[in-house]
Amino acid sequence: xxxxxxxxxxxxxxxxxxxxxxxxxxxxxxxxxxxxxxxxxxxxxxxxxxxxxxxxxxxxxxxxxxxxxxxxxxxxxxxxxxxxxxxxxxxxxxxxxxxxxxxxxxxxxxxxxxxxxxxxxxxxxxxxxxxxxxxxxxxxxxxxxxxxxxxxxxxxxxxxxxxxxxxxxxxxxxxxxxxxxxxxxxxxxxxxxxxxxxxxxxxxxxxxxxxx
Numbered sequence: 001x002x003x004x005x006x007x008x009x010x011x012x013x014x015x016x017x018x019x020x021x022x023x024x025x026x027x028x029x030x031x032x033x034x035x036x037x038x039x040x041x042x043x044x045x046x047x048x049x050x051x052x053x054x055x056x057x058x059x060x061x062x063x064x065x066x067x068x069x070x071x072x073x074x075x076x077x078x079x080x081x082x083x084x085x086x087x088x089x090x091x092x093x094x095x096x097x098x099x100x101x102x103x104x105x106x107x108x109x110x111x112x113x114x115x116x117x118x119x120x121x122x123x124x125x126x127x128x129x130x131x132x133x134x135x136x137x138x139x140x141x142x143x144x145x146x147x148x149x150x151x152x153x154x155x156x157x158x159x160x161x162x163x164x165x166x167x168x169x170x171x172x173x174x175x176x177x178x179x180x181x182x183x184x185x186x187x188x189x190x191x192x193x194x195x196x197x198x199x200x201x202x203x204x205x206x207x208x209x210x211x212x
Contacts, residue, residue, distance in 0.1 A: 008086050010207075017090070020204055024093035031100035038104035039134040046113040046133035054173055054180040060117045061174040068121065070171070071140065074164060078147060081157075091204035092150050095197040099139075099146055102193055107134040118176040138178045141169040142186035142193075149194040153209070 011018045082089045113133060148161035169186070172178040198205055 010087060016203070017087075017207060020090040020207070024090040024097070024204075027097040028093050028100075031097040031104070034104045035100050035134075038108045042107045042111055042133045042135075045111040047111050049113045049115050050179070052115065052179045052181075055115050055117070055176050058174070060119055060176040062119055063171050063175040064119050064121050066171050067119075067140070067175055067177060070168060071143075074144060074147075081151070087210055088150075088208045091197070091201055091208040092147075094201045094204060095146060095150055095194065096143070098197050098200070099143065099190065099193050102189070103137060103139060103142070106136050106189075110136040112136070112179070115176045115179065121177075135178055135182050137186040137189050138169065138172055138182040139186075140172050140178070141165050141183050142190040144168060145187055145190045146194060149191065150208075 011021055082092060111133060112135060144161050144165035148158050148165060151157040151161065169183040173180060173183060
């Protein structure tokens, strides 16, 4: 416990680190507000659905439980990793916020309606974070892949997050909650977002890579 407490001293002794920590959460909160309004707009402007090479050829599977609670388990694990290694918090949070902001732009530009056979999500919790037409690109796929890139120096974490991204991608396709292009594009767009984060938040990345 004492060793863990010592890891947090950087935010007491280094004003820049503390400022960056506060800024990371401020940016995350801002990104969530933007995401809310972008998702609401996309839902209001949603048009008809389109055919999909995957969804049009498989039936929908009731996987809403995994869709809803799987990410909760994922993010509980990420929170654990960050609390255990506080120097990793600013860069990780800022990367997530950048992801949310960029995705908000994409869903504001794309108004394709949901596939008609998608599984109905009966959860007040998930309905606060998804709007039905905020499809492109898949956050269920992209965010775990982002964590794979953020923690890429740890082979075990990288592999775990990549497997999670692929697994969630399969889940959203089987449940008809995303089009196949939403899932496939998420990997490429997320990689670009990560590279932007590395450039924009260079000092935070250096702090992330420091020894414990």
